[in-house]
Amino acid sequence: MNGNVRALAASFDLEKLTPEFYINPYPTYRALRENEPIKRLPNGAYFLTRYDDLVTAYKNTRAFSSDKRKEFSPKYGTSRLYEHHTTSLVFNDPPIHTRVRRLIMGALSPRAIAEMEGDLIQLVDKLLDSIAAKRDFELIGDYAAAIPVEVIGNLLDVPHDEREPLRDWSLAILGALEPVIDEVAFARGNKAVQDFLTYLETLVARRRAKPGNPDRDVLTRLIQGDADGERLTVKELLHNCIFLLNAGHETTTNLIGNGLVALSKHPAEKARLIGHPEMIKTAVEEMLRYESSNQLGNRMTVEHVGLGGLTLPPGTSITLCIGAANRDPAQFPDPERFDIGRTPNRHLAFATGAHQCAGMALARLEGAIAISHFLARFPNYSLNGDPVRGGRVRFRGFLSVPCMTNA
Ligand code: HEM
Secondary structure, three states: OHHHHHHHHHOOOOOOOOHHHHHOOHHHHHHHHHHOOEEEOOOOOEEEOOHHHHHHHHHOOOOEEOOOHHHHHHHHOOOHHHHHHHHOHHHOOOOHHHHHHHHHHHHOOHHHHHOOHHHHHHHHHHHHHHHHHHOEEEHHHHHHOHHHHHHHHHHOOOOHHHOHHHHHHHHHHHHOOOOOOOHHHHHHHHHHHHHHHHHHHHHHHHHHHOOOOOOOOHHHHHHHOOOOOOOOOHHHHHHHHHHHHHHOOHHHHHHHHHHHHHHHHOHHHHHHHHHOHHHHHHHHHHHHHHOOOEOEEEEEEOOOEEEOOEEEOOOOEEEEEHHHHOOOOOOOOOOOOOOOOOOOOOOOOOOOHHHOOOOHHHHHHHHHHHHHHHHHHOOOOEEOOOOEEOOOOOEOOEEEOEEEOOO
């Protein structure tokens, strides 16, 4: 048994994953954490699976850089994908990151987010009405994916009849971030960035001509900049709007989808939450920990760094495995157990440190409202066939989940 586990860790290659891994990566993550927590991959990069090592890397932005210019240049050339990813705040270091983040955090203020709750409840209840009329439904398309696209659309005040292409653009751009991509995924990603830019140029021009209320409309706020006169350049504005739209789509869809599937597979926890709806906050945190929708992060060392007895030279590419760290027994007692009341639960689903998710308050609100309203309406829902996985390692979720309301 131990030999098998060691062999699983020894043979792990992020560029050659097996179908079993996509279905359930956690035995592999455990084998790595226990045997080779700082795993050197065949391509020379390192794969980190221990909670404490991830925290060290996330907190030390000086040694562990997020700047992806070196890494993305061979992968994307001088394409639009390269321009997009290297302009997004998530793939930059201070001082560029600090400046852009301050402006974005200012726009995603608690007030702007609180303002969204009423519309969000209305949207969720409307979707639940359509599901009630059907009885057999598909959890992702009919519900989980329909929520974030509208929420982010509202955030930037994109007119309703112009929202349809947003989800496909977002999937194509994020899909091109997978560790290995073929020519089709590359071409799709590039076209999506171009189409998105063309669309946003028009939207921004319209908003400049007719500004919205900066307390509610994040786009108006980003165009206007902050009270000190600090503003994003046009290129920063457009690419970071694309990033905001992307960052909030697939991740939140997967939180809702993964959460409702996890509950259906853990009937006692489902009954507990139905009996104690006030537990929704800790339940959402556990869903984020147990099946983190964003499983991998990346950094590059820019100086010699000591980690777990090893010294990594500058220029070492590092993958931070959030999915593995969130099941590290050194941090979470009985980590394979899904416990909706788990406290404390300092998971890394939103990372930590300077790049910690700027949209986490919004994601938590969406998750809590989507899941609690769904359960209140369809407490007896059940799966009605096999869920289909998204087939991605970075973003973990389902493409489709056939369900019945049993109402
Ligand atoms: C369940 C949903 C979500 C998850 C799991 C998630 C996860 C993450 C993670 C892990 C990071 C850090 C990436 C890194 O530095 O390696 C991040 C960054 C970010 N996220 Fe989220 N996110 C979610 C939803 C959202 C939403 C709804 C928005 C916006 C409306 C958003 C906006 C951002 C932004 C702007 C950053 C970059 C922050 C920075 O670099 O300073 N996210 N997110």
